[in-house]
Amino acid sequence: MEIVAIGSNQVARPLRVLVPLIKADLEHAVEAGMPYYTTAGEKMIEAREQMTAKEFDAWCQRNFNVGRRQANEYMNLARHNSGSGASRFTSFRDVISKTRNNPNYGKPAAWHTPVKEAISRVNVDALKQDALAKQEERALQRKLALSLIDIGFKALASKLHPDKGGSREAMVRLNRVRELLQQAVPA
Numbered sequence: 001m002e003i004v005a006i007g008s009n010q011v012a013r014p015l016r017v018l019v020p021l022i023k024a025d026l027e028h029a030v031e032a033g034m035p036y037y038t039t040a041g042e043k044m045i046e047a048r049e050q051m052t053a054k055e056f057d058a059w060c061q062r063n064f065n066v067g068r069r070q071a072n073e074y075m076n077l078a079r080h081n082s083g084s085g086a087s088r089f090t091s092f093r094d095v096i097s098k099t100r101n102n103p104n105y106g107k108p109a110a111w112h113t114p115v116k117e118a119i120s121r122v123n124v125d126a127l128k129q130d131a132l133a134k135q136e137e138r139a140l141q142r143k144l145a146l147s148l149i150d151i152g153f154k155a156l157a158s159k160l161h162p163d164k165g166g167s168r169e170a171m172v173r174l175n176r177v178r179e180l181l182q183q184a185v186p187a
Helices: 015-032 034-048 053-064 068-081 093-101 110-161 168-184
Strands: none
Touching: 015 034, 015 053, 034 053, 034 068, 053 068, 110 168
């Protein structure tokens, strides 16, 4: 029998050995239930450690007609039931409802609180810093826009002013356009 090393001290059975065992577990699970789904999940975990996620998905589909989500649910069942005498779940639907979208399921509550608090602190701090950076950027952009308006105004005023050969109407129009542009610059 070929043995595959998967960790420092762990040994996994080859995939060709695991395929018929998982097939048998899944067939028995249809009639006998949760214990067989759990053992199928344990063997899938063993197989998963021997290949990439993409390879594992294709392998499950090819050998068991099981997609990624279903395989993950079998493996979640195995992870949460391993080492306990009785199953924590009453049905496969119970497994799905408790473990899907809940990565903290089964972890001690003492682990949840500090991690959640740290994450929320980091998120709040990051949001505050991001908001300040955006506010500073908007202020710099406003200052630059107003400077451009002033530079353009001065350049045109030197040509359109009545003392420089322009007309009074042209200067009134230029002043009006400058005011409109200044109002259009977001605060």
